[in-house]
Amino acid sequence: MYFNATEIIExxxxxxxxxxxxxxxxxxxxVSTLIFxxxxxxxxxxxxxxxxxxxxCSAIIEVVTEYKILGPVNCEKQLxxxxxxxxxxxxxxxxxxxxxxxxxxxxxxxxxxVDRNIQFFEDISWKSFEDMLKNKEFAEIKNDATYLLSISKxxxxxxxxxxx
Numbered sequence: 734m735y736f737n738a739t740e741i742i743e744x745x746x747x748x749x750x751x752x753x754x755x756x757x758x759x760x761x762x763x764v765s766t767l768i769f770x771x772x773x774x775x776x777x778x779x780x781x782x783x784x785x786x787x788x789x790c791s792a793i794i795e796v797v798t799e800y801k802i803l804g805p806v807n808c809e810k811q812l813x814x815x816x817x818x819x820x821x822x823x824x825x826x827x828x829x830x831x832x833x834x835x836x837x838x839x840x841x842x843x844x845x846x847v848d849r850n851i852q853f854f855e856d857i858s859w860k861s862f863e864d865m866l867k868n869k870e871f872a873e874i875k876n877d878a879t880y881l882l883s884i885s886k887x888x889x890x891x892x893x894x895x896x897x
Contacts, residue, residue, distance in 0.1 A: 782828035786840075787885035789818040790878040793847065797875040800866050808862070809854045816851055819844045836884060843877040846870055 792815045796808045803811065823829050823844065832840060850865060857865070865871065 782822060782831050783885045783889045785818050785822050786881055787889070789815040789822075790882040790885065792818075793843070793878040794875055794882065797866055797871055797878075800863065805859050805862060808866075809851075812847060812851055812854075816844070816847050819847070836881070839877040839880055843874055843881070846874050846877075850874075 792811045796803060796811050796815075800808050819840070822840075829837070829840075850870070853865070854862070
């Protein structure tokens with residue numbers, strides 16, 4: 734079985750096309766994997782930091798501003814729930830690494846203040862609770878929550894669409 738020059742060229746060119754396809758698809762696959770990982774990291778950041786942070790901060794702001802409408806039981810439940818959500822952000826998800834500098838400081842400061850004040854709920858009356866919500870510490874908690882809420886809205890387009 735002898736090959737002529739034309740058959741040899743056709744065979745080699747078919748193999749080189751196959752080789753270029755294999756190499757090309759490998760490069761394309763690598764690039765698409767890197768892009769997928771980048772967007773997967775962004776989605777993970779949104780899911781483990783910004784969505785829970787949005788929920789916790791909005792609940793804290795609601796308690797501080799609308800405590801008369803919510804009543805003592807709902808205020809306590811919302812603050813405890815917000816505290817647990819902040820715990821998950823800080824301890825369970827590991828999403829704390831996404832915050833830097835002032836943002837991280839505000840989150841940790843807010844979490845500490847909320848936790849410190851939650852301890853007093855069972856021991857105080859509703860009037861004392863109202864007074865506590867009006868004090869300077871809760872004003873700072875509200876300011877920190879408002880700041881972190883705005884960061885959440887800015888980083889997650891879906892949240893902006895929901896809030897419009």
